[in-house]
Amino acid sequence: DGVAVLPAPQNLSVQSTNMKHVLTWSPVIVPGEIIHYSVEYQGEYESLYMSHIWIPSSWCSPTQGPECDITDDITATVPYSLRVRATLGSLTSAWSTLKHPFNRNSTILTPPGMEITKDGFHLVIKLEDLGPQFEFFVAYWKREPGAKEHVKMVRHGGIPVHLETVEPGAAHCVKVRTFVKAIGRHSAFSQTECIKVQGETLPL
Amino acid sequence: LRRCVISLDMRRIEESFRGIKNAIQAKDTFQNVTILSTSETLHSIKPLDVCCVTKNLLAFYVDRVFKDHQELSPQILRRISSIANSFLYMQKTLQQCQEQRLCRCSQEATNATRIIHDYYDQLEVRSAAIKSLGELDVFLAWIDKNHQGTSAA
Numbered sequence: 004d005g006v007a008v009l010p011a012p013q014n015l016s017v018q019s020t021n022m023k024h025v026l027t028w029s030p031v032i033v034p035g036e037i038i039h040y041s042v043e044y045q046g047e048y049e050s051l052y053m054s055h056i057w058i059p060s061s062w063c064s065p066t067q068g069p070e071c072d073i074t075d076d077i078t079a080t081v082p083y084s085l086r087v088r089a090t091l092g093s094l095t096s097a098w099s100t101l102k103h104p105f106n107r108n109s110t111i112l113t114p115p116g117m118e119i120t121k122d123g124f125h126l127v128i129k130l131e132d133l134g135p136q137f138e139f140f141v142a143y144w145k146r147e148p149g150a151k152e153h154v155k156m157v158r159h160g161g162i163p164v165h166l167e168t169v170e171p172g173a174a175h176c177v178k179v180r181t182f183v184k185a186i187g188r189h190s191a192f193s194q195t196e197c198i199k200v201q202g203e204t205l206p207l
Numbered sequence: 208l209r210r211c212v213i214s215l216d217m218r219r220i221e222e223s224f225r226g227i228k229n230a231i232q233a234k235d236t237f238q239n240v241t242i243l244s245t246s247e248t249l250h251s252i253k254p255l256d257v258c259c260v261t262k263n264l265l266a267f268y269v270d271r272v273f274k275d276h277q278e279l280s281p282q283i284l285r286r287i288s289s290i291a292n293s294f295l296y297m298q299k300t301l302q303q304c305q306e307q308r309l310c311r312c313s314q315e316a317t318n319a320t321r322i323i324h325d326y327y328d329q330l331e332v333r334s335a336a337i338k339s340l341g342e343l344d345v346f347l348a349w350i351d352k353n354h355q356g357t358s359a360a
Contacts, residue, residue: 046292052274058288059281076285078219079292081299135218185216 009033009096012040012069012087017101019110022136022183023074030069031089031096039065039090044073047081047104057086065090080186082106112190115139115160115181119198124168126175126198132161138182140189143167146174146197174199217351220293223286224343230283232341237334242326243342249319249349256316257353258309262301263320264346265294268339271327275336290343 012028019025031038042060049056063071077083082104089096116131130139139157143166144150157164169175176197182189243249252260273291278284304310327335 046288046295048269048273048291048295049288051295052269052291056284058284061285064281078223078289080296081292083292136216185219 009038009089009091009094011096011099012089013099015085015087015099015101017073017085017105019105019107021113021133021181022107022110022185023072024077024105024107024110025070026063026073026085026087026101027070028087028099033091036091037067039067040069040071040087041065041090042071042073042085042087043098044076044086045084046079047083050082050084050104077105077107080106080108108186108188110183110186112181112183112188114190114193115179117177117179117193117196119177119196120163121169121198121200124171124200126166126169126177127163128157128166128177128179129163130157130160130179132159133181135159136183136185138184139179140182141166141177141179142192143175143177145169146176169200171200216293217347220290221344221347221351223289223293224347227283227286228341228344230280231337234337235334235341237330237338240326240330240338241342242323242330242335242339243345249345252316252319252353253313254353255311256313256319258301258304259312259316260319261350261353262298262305262310263312263316264323265298265301267320267323267327268343268346269294269298271324272336272339275332276340277333287340 010031012031014029015026016028017024017026026042028040040063042063043057044060045054045057049058058076060071060073061075063073073085083106084100084104086098086100088098115133115137118129120127120129126143128141137160139160141155141157142152143155144152153167155164155166166177167175174197176195178192178195180190180192249260269291273287276287278287301310327339330338
């Protein structure tokens with residue numbers, strides 16, 4: 004009896020932004036059928052010392068869509084091998100393995116979102132919450148010739164932080180970038196935003 | 208004299224260990240015997256020897272303990288993998304210190320780690336691996352204390 008062979012998933016790739024990593028692949032199509040997929044990974048440790056060991060992904064063993072959030076599996080700054088196979092009932096495809104192992108130090112770091120407000124004469128900043136791996140490098144200065152730039156490290160996003168007490172009528176400007184210690188990299192700076200104590204956020 | 212201080216995501220490693228500690232320690236059939244904990248010498252390591260002892264104990268875990276332990280539970284396997292790969296990364300960052308000759312090994316440092324290997328060899332290999340895994344918190348606490356400027360992000 005001819006056993007139908009299930010094709011292996013193709014075009015595996017990882018999209019990684021701000022330490023969120025998603026593995027995607029081209030779906031396997033069998034008309035009228037629902038295909039499931041299983042994802043497994045090997046860190047560099049496994050590939051060096053225990054190459055027979057493949058670990059089922061936390062969220063995608065099995066899964067239905069042609070993608071998998073592997074963020075919780077990629078927990079060290081070493082290369083990770085990833086593989087996927089399709090299943091349909093008792094039929095399973097061959098494994099497809101990501102061509103190049105993925106290392107989280109290649110993640111794209113985007114400038115963080117920020118919200119600047121004033122509370123009386125206090126300049127307050129609230130930064131985008133990007134998760135526990137992110138610290139924020141905030142630079143701020145009074146908008147006048149020769150003004151000194153001040154710097155503040157903010158450990159967590161999502162919480163309003165007092166930056167400075169300002170003089171009435173003076174405009175102050177702020178820019179920020181992220182830093183991820185686990186990979187030793189920082190993002191580009193955000194756009195500069197300026198605010199006048201009595202006024203609204205001024206365009207540059 | 209500059210010291211070798213390595214950058215670590217200790218928060219994630221400690222989190223991984225907390226998730227397996229009870230399950231691993233429950234499999235430890237020699238409760239009255241210890242491998243790392245008996246080495247009071249760990250606490251008497253001089254600052255200059257910290258790099259060497261860190262390097263030696265990372266190798267102890269990477270080359271022996273994680274390899275000797277066979278795990279069937281995917282949940283536990285994931286967390287051990289997370290720790291093992293983090294230790295591998297730490298070994299790489301220590302490599303840079305070695306190249307800058309900041310990782311010398313005194314006789315005391317060598318003795319401290321040899322004692323641990325000796326204790327490990329006195330047990331059957333699976334039991335020794337389980338016990339050493341269960342005592343990872345001793346090593347993690349020692350790393351945290353001695354690589355102070357680099358604790359969790």
